[in-house]
Amino acid sequence: MDDDIIIITDLVKKFGDKTALDGLDLRVHRGELFGFLGPNGAGKTTTVRCIATLTNYDSGTIIVDGVDLKKNQTAAKNRMGVIQQQISLDKDLTIRENMISHAMYHLIPKKERDERIKELSDYFDLGEYLDKPVDSLSGGWKKRAAIVCAMLHEPAVLFLDEPTSGLDINARRLLWDVVKSLHAKGTTVFLTTHYIEEAEALCDRVGIINKGKIIALDEPKKLCENVGNVAVEYMDEGKTRYRYFKTDEEAKEFVSNLNNVSNVTIRATNLEDVFVEMTGSSVGSQK
Amino acid sequence: MTFLKEVYAVAWGDMRFLRHNFLSILIMSIMSPILYLVAFGYGLRSGSTDIGVSYVAFVIPGIVALSSLSSAFSSTSTRMNVQRLYYKSFDEMMMCPLSLSAIVVGKCMLGLVRGLVSCGLLYAIGLCLQPEELVLSPLFVLCVVCSCMVFSLLGMSAALLAKSHQSMGTFSSLIILPMTFLCGTFFSVSSLNPIFQAILYCLPLTHASECIRAAALPGAIPEFPWISLVVLLAFGVAFFILNHHLLKTRKV
Ligand SMILES: Nc1ncnc2c1ncn2[C@@H]1O[C@H](COP(=O)(O)OP(=O)(O)OP(=O)(O)O)[C@@H](O)[C@H]1O
Ligand SMILES: [Mg+2]
Numbered sequence: 001m002d003d004d005i006i007i008i009t010d011l012v013k014k015f016g017d018k019t020a021l022d023g024l025d026l027r028v029h030r031g032e033l034f035g036f037l038g039p040n041g042a043g044k045t046t047t048v049r050c051i052a053t054l055t056n057y058d059s060g061t062i063i064v065d066g067v068d069l070k071k072n073q074t075a076a077k078n079r080m081g082v083i084q085q086q087i088s089l090d091k092d093l094t095i096r097e098n099m100i101s102h103a104m105y106h107l108i109p110k111k112e113r114d115e116r117i118k119e120l121s122d123y124f125d126l127g128e129y130l131d132k133p134v135d136s137l138s139g140g141w142k143k144r145a146a147i148v149c150a151m152l153h154e155p156a157v158l159f160l161d162e163p164t165s166g167l168d169i170n171a172r173r174l175l176w177d178v179v180k181s182l183h184a185k186g187t188t189v190f191l192t193t194h195y196i197e198e199a200e201a202l203c204d205r206v207g208i209i210n211k212g213k214i215i216a217l218d219e220p221k222k223l224c225e226n227v228g229n230v231a232v233e234y235m236d237e238g239k240t241r242y243r244y245f246k247t248d249e250e251a252k253e254f255v256s257n258l259n260n261v262s263n264v265t266i267r268a269t270n271l272e273d274v275f276v277e278m279t280g281s282s283v284g285s286q287k
Numbered sequence: 288m289t290f291l292k293e294v295y296a297v298a299w300g301d302m303r304f305l306r307h308n309f310l311s312i313l314i315m316s317i318m319s320p321i322l323y324l325v326a327f328g329y330g331l332r333s334g335s336t337d338i339g340v341s342y343v344a345f346v347i348p349g350i351v352a353l354s355s356l357s358s359a360f361s362s363t364s365t366r367m368n369v370q371r372l373y374y375k376s377f378d379e380m381m382m383c384p385l386s387l388s389a390i391v392v393g394k395c396m397l398g399l400v401r402g403l404v405s406c407g408l409l410y411a412i413g414l415c416l417q418p419e420e421l422v423l424s425p426l427f428v429l430c431v432v433c434s435c436m437v438f439s440l441l442g443m444s445a446a447l448l449a450k451s452h453q454s455m456g457t458f459s460s461l462i463i464l465p466m467t468f469l470c471g472t473f474f475s476v477s478s479l480n481p482i483f484q485a486i487l488y489c490l491p492l493t494h495a496s497e498c499i500r501a502a503a504l505p506g507a508i509p510e511f512p513w514i515s516l517v518v519l520l521a522f523g524v525a526f527f528i529l530n531h532h533l534l535k536t537r538k539v
Binding site: 074077 | 292296297303307369370379381382383384386537
């Protein structure tokens, strides 16, 4: 078996004359927890939708667990679970009916299905909501239900498109625990997020996407090293500016030469710095 | 076997939906056919027709055909549209390892069942009103099933082609509404001029109503229009292929 569970080469996806993915190359190792970062509109969701076979792509190849999507979608679909960015439950049904539907789509036998629904909904504290209509739950609880749905068939790789946005701290921590325990069990997790500290804390490797291209891909620590391990932050004419240096000495020397600036801090570089440096914008401000 | 399981899995949620809303759906699907029956059958009552049956007996099979169209088409298309554009739960299904044919057939079940319910109710009323003239036969049931299935498949095509809820409305009023009134439902197509006839014979409802009427009035129409039944089935196959193709080549 190949070491890489997802291999994307030269993926191009256009919406009319707008190019959403522009020759994307990406490999995700088997069993890793992969973080996928990028500003709004960078193409994260589009990438996930292409892999999840929700949309056709214009060119390039996607191979999931050794199966080329263009050749055998069904085999690939069995190995993937996807939690979409938007909540995608059927609001005319109850939570339990949604889960049963999902399990049925995967042709899971009844007994096994009921056991898994029970197990997972207990884990997420969903027990008392199971027979309620979807709309009687708040957004975060709906998300939990959607997560249970995507996990029922025990996929080899789980895609989470911004699973924690809109969740409260408790739910977010709970989700992190789920992600960690899945990871420990050997499931590959592909996590898209806007919370950079989440990626930094959880992920083995992160990829940063901007304008439909991967611009950085490595372990969080290595990415910081590449930018410079030491960050200097200072206020100049009312704007916060950042500079990065390989060593403390270089940073101190730079600071000692600064004039007319305030709020100078020297600190370790974090993933957020990498992100800002690479994408040339702060998170969420790019169209 | 797997295929049937998949169809069942796809249709299961829709059947649940039907169960949750059974009463309101029932009332909705029987209301307009009854209004048509009262308005056209009795309001415009004009004695007997040129095939020798009363106008009421003539128009009831037409209204059955009409409600197979409106019920099956609207329930399949509305539900799919909502699931696709608003709930996004259609995407969830598309991510699962189901064959596309099973999805096409499974998603049509709601329309088929609803169509059968409203046609069945209406025809039951019809049989009570005109017991001497109307006949319930296996052939009649076959025709109604085919007709509901074809229009359910058409509803699915419309939902897959629609970019928004608005465009669904346009489709309904441009194609479905004219079909409802013109395709041999309230009057015989043969009474029109040949050019009109040629146009109407290109539409599936014309064939559906000819078949259903012939099956309901075997005494007055001794020759069953088998060609129309074949054409109706051909429409069904065409819509099936179209839906399969649309699912396969989804762009967005
Ligand atoms: N259905 C669509 N039709 C047209 N353009 C689209 C469509 N979906 C996405 N796009 C475009 O593709 C680009 C990438 O969008 P995508 O949703 O993948 O971004 P994203 O990285 O997930 O952003 P966010 O962080 O806001 O979720 C955007 O510029 C968007 O406008
Ligand atoms: Mg997104």
